[in-house]
Amino acid sequence: MQVFRARTILPISxxxxxxxxxxxxxxxIEAVGxxxxxATADAVDLGDVVLMPGLINAHCxxxxxxxxxxxxxxxxxxxxxxxxxxxxxxxxxxxxLAAISRGLDELRLSGTTTVFNIESYPELLxxxxxxxxxxxxxxxxxxxxxxxHTEDVVAGALAFFGxxxxxxxxxxxxxxxPYTTSQALYELTRECCEKYGMPFTTHLxxxxxxxxxxxxxxxxxxxxxxxxxxxxxxxxxxxxxxxxLGANLVPKGAxxxxxxxxxxxDWDIISRKSADFSVVHCPNCHEYFQRxxxxxxxxxxxxxxxxxxxxxxxxxxxxxxxVEMRSLRRAHPEVTPRQAIEMATIHGAQAIGQSGKxxxxxxxxxxxxIALPIVPEGDVWEAVVHFxxxxxxxxxxxxxxx
Numbered sequence: 406m407q408v409f410r411a412r413t414i415l416p417i418s419x420x421x422x423x424x425x426x427x428x429x430x431x432x433x434i435e436a437v438g439x440x441x442x443x444a445t446a447d448a449v450d451l452g453d454v455v456l457m458p459g460l461i462n463a464h465c466x467x468x469x470x471x472x473x474x475x476x477x478x479x480x481x482x483x484x485x486x487x488x489x490x491x492x493x494x495x496x497x498x499x500x501x502l503a504a505i506s507r508g509l510d511e512l513r514l515s516g517t518t519t520v521f522n523i524e525s526y527p528e529l530l531x532x533x534x535x536x537x538x539x540x541x542x543x544x545x546x547x548x549x550x551x552x553x554h555t556e557d558v559v560a561g562a563l564a565f566f567g568x569x570x571x572x573x574x575x576x577x578x579x580x581x582x583p584y585t586t587s588q589a590l591y592e593l594t595r596e597c598c599e600k601y602g603m604p605f606t607t608h609l610x611x612x613x614x615x616x617x618x619x620x621x622x623x624x625x626x627x628x629x630x631x632x633x634x635x636x637x638x639x640x641x642x643x644x645x646x647x648x649x650l651g652a653n654l655v656p657k658g659a660x661x662x663x664x665x666x667x668x669x670x671d672w673d674i675i676s677r678k679s680a681d682f683s684v685v686h687c688p689n690c691h692e693y694f695q696r697x698x699x700x701x702x703x704x705x706x707x708x709x710x711x712x713x714x715x716x717x718x719x720x721x722x723x724x725x726x727x728v729e730m731r732s733l734r735r736a737h738p739e740v741t742p743r744q745a746i747e748m749a750t751i752h753g754a755q756a757i758g759q760s761g762k763x764x765x766x767x768x769x770x771x772x773x774x775i776a777l778p779i780v781p782e783g784d785v786w787e788a789v790v791h792f793x794x795x796x797x798x799x800x801x802x803x804x805x806x807x
Contacts, residue, residue: 406428406429406430406435407428407429407430407449407803408426408427408428408429408443408444408445408447408448408449409426409427409429409448409449409451409456409774410424410425410426410440410444410448410449410450410451411425411426411427411451411452411454411455411456411776412424412452412453412454412455412780413425413454413455413456413781413785414426414427414437414455414456414457414766415455415456415457415746415766415785415786415789416437416457416458416765416766416767417457417458417746417747417750417751417764417765417766418751418765418766418767419437419765419766419767421785422437422438422439424439424440424441425437425438425439425440425456426438426439426440426442426443426444426448427456427766427772427774428443429772429800429803430803431803432771432772432802432803432804433769433770433771433772433803434766434767434768434769434770434771434772435768436768437766437767437768451776451798452778453778453779453780454776454777454778454779454798455776455777455779455781455785455788455789456766456774456775456776456777457750457766457774457775457777457789458518458750458763458764458765458766458770458773458774458775459516459517459518459519459773459774459775459799459800459801460515460516460517460518460519460726460727460749460750460753460775461517461518461519461520461521461712461726461749461750461753461754461757461763461764462512462517462519462520462521462713462714462715462724462726462749462753463521463660463683463685463712463713463714463752463753463756463757464521464523464606464660464662464685464687464714464715464716465508465512465520465521465522465523465714465715465716465717465724466522466523466525466716466717466719467504467505467508467509467520467522467524467717468501468504468505468523468524468525468526468717469489469504469717469718469719470504470505470507470508470511470717470718470724471496471500471503471504471507471718472489472492472504472717472718472719473718473721473722473723474722475488475492475719476488476489476492476719476720478693478694478695479694480694480695480696481614481625482611482612482613482614482615482625482626482694483614483625483626483628483629484625485694485719485720486629487629489719492719498526498529498532501526501529502529502532502533505529505533508718508724509536509537509538509540511723511724511725512538512724513537513538513796513799513806514795514796515723515724515725515726515727515728515795515796516725516726516727516775516777516792516796516799517538517724517726518538518539518773518774518775518799518801518806519538519539519540519541519574519753519754519763519764519773520538520539520540520541521541521543521577521604521606521660521714521753521756521757522540522541522542522543523543523545523579523606524542524543524544524545524579525545527542527544530542535571535572536572536573536574537573537801537804537806538573538574538801538806539573539574539763539771539773539801539802540572540573540574541574541575541576541577541604541757542574542575542576542577543576543577543578543579543604543606544576544577544578544579545579545580545581546578546579546580546581546586546590546594547580547581547582547585547586547590548585548586548587548590549584549585549586549630549633549635573801573802575603575604576603577598577603577604577605577606578594578597578598578603578604578605579605579606579607580594580607581607581608582607582608582609582611582615583607583609583615583619583645583648583649584615584618584619584626584630584635584645585630585635586607588639588652588654591607591649591654591655592654595653595654595655595656598656599656604658604660604757604758605655605656605658605659605660606659606660606661606662606685607649607655607659607660607661607662608662608663609645609646609649609661609662609663609664610644610645610646610661610663610664610665610666610667610671611662611663611664611665611666612626612665612666612694612696613666614626614627615645615666616644616645616666616668618630618640619639619640619641619643619644619645619648620641620642620643620644620668621641622637622640622641622642627640644667644668644670644671645666646664646667646668646671646674646675647670647671647674650674650675650678650682651674655682657681657682658681658682658683658756658758659681659682659683660682660683660684660685660712660756660757661682661683661684661685662684662685662687662714662716663685663686663687664684664686664700664704665691665696665697665699665700667700672703672707675704675707675709676707679707679708679709680708682709682710683709683710683711683712683752683755683756684704684709684710684711684712685711685712685713685714685756686699686701686711686712686713686714686733686748687713687714687715687716687721687729688713688729688732688733688736689715689716689721689722689723689728689729689732690715690716690720690721691736692732692736693720693721693722694720698736699736699737701737701740702737702739710752710755710756711748711752712748712749712752712753712755712756713726713729713730713733713745713748713749713752713753714729715729726749727789727790727791727792727793729749730742730745730746730748730749730790731790731791733745733748734790741786742784742786742787742789742790743786745790746786746789746790750763750764750765751764751765752764771801771802771803772800772801772802772803773800773801773802774799774800775796775798775799775800776796776797776798776799777789777792777796778794778797779792
């Protein structure tokens with residue numbers, strides 16, 4: 406057993422503990438409490454730090470971690486997609502492997518220990534060294550140009566995952582979005598996730614252009630996708646939320662990324678199904694696209710679990726969840742520091758079905774910990790949100806990560 410002493414322990418799901426200690430055995434938290442109750446002669450004294458659970462990034466695209474600053478901020482989503490596709494055509498497998506490695510390093514240095522990563526090129530997993538972080542690799546599925554996906558295709562995706570069983574984290578499926586993924590592929594993915602208990606995530610209701618495409622059957626995204634040969638017969642007269650949630654095309658427990666542009670009628674569907682999904686908000690990406698205010702209060706008032714992500718460096722300046730928390734509070738001053746931290750810890754754990762295991766320091770949880778070298782002069786929650794330095798002490802699964 407290892408015992409770690411710290412000036413302040415921030416368990417998240419319990420009040421802060423001054424002069425506290427955390428006991429770790431076999432990669433899990435065995436006990437947490439006051440130092441006087443848990444003291445041992447061979448304990449590691451971390452000193453004047455806040456010891457807290459590692460952060461959870463609930464939406465990321467590590468493949469694009471070398472695209473920081475490559476696409477200027479724009480309000481035109483279809484223009485951004487065109488530029489992204491142009492950049493992707495210049496990348497080799499080696500480029501993507503290097504990008505994933507650099508992205509994981511940036512996450513670690515900014516306090517993230519768990520990330521839900523949308524993986525566009527799952528074949529790369531055969532060449533990636535075992536990550537030191539806890540990663541859920543969500544295989545991206547889309548069939549915009551053809552409809553040849555069958556059960557064999559999804560089975561092929563699962564086969565990519567089979568060789569990495571000793572990795573921390575897990576694997577899931579991610580039909581990209583309703584404008585790039587057919588109803589048949591959504592249904593197949595839902596059935597697969599339900600059968601195997603796999604996580605499911607998708608982009609939904611992200612932009613005005615997506616809304617116009619489905620509700621009005623027009624707009625820039627409509628024209629762009631029609632030019633690629635997409636069958637547009639499913640557009641017009643229906644919102645993206647009604648198309649997926651209203652038609653039960655996503656499994657219970659789904660992570661819905663963005664959910665920015667909603668009709669009044671969508672809120673009836675959301676209220677009925679509020680316990681069936683989580684919403685991932687990416688504050689800096691939201692700011693990058695200069696989007697209208699995110700309806701955070703509406704989601705929270707309906708009991709929706711809201712967590713935070715960074716999205717990719719193609720639409721963000723960093724992969725730092727502390728920066729995301731600060732951006733969230735600038736846009737939503739009503740959010741308390743504690744609420745922001747919860748969205749980056751226990752809410753992300755709930756979204757992936759890991760409540761009590763990740764995002765908190767409690768007996769039975771994974772020993773995923775970070776130590777922040779700060780001595781709060783006032784509210785510890787406020788001090789943590791404003792932490793702005795590299796995280797030099799990280800533990801994942803009871804093992805130090807450098």
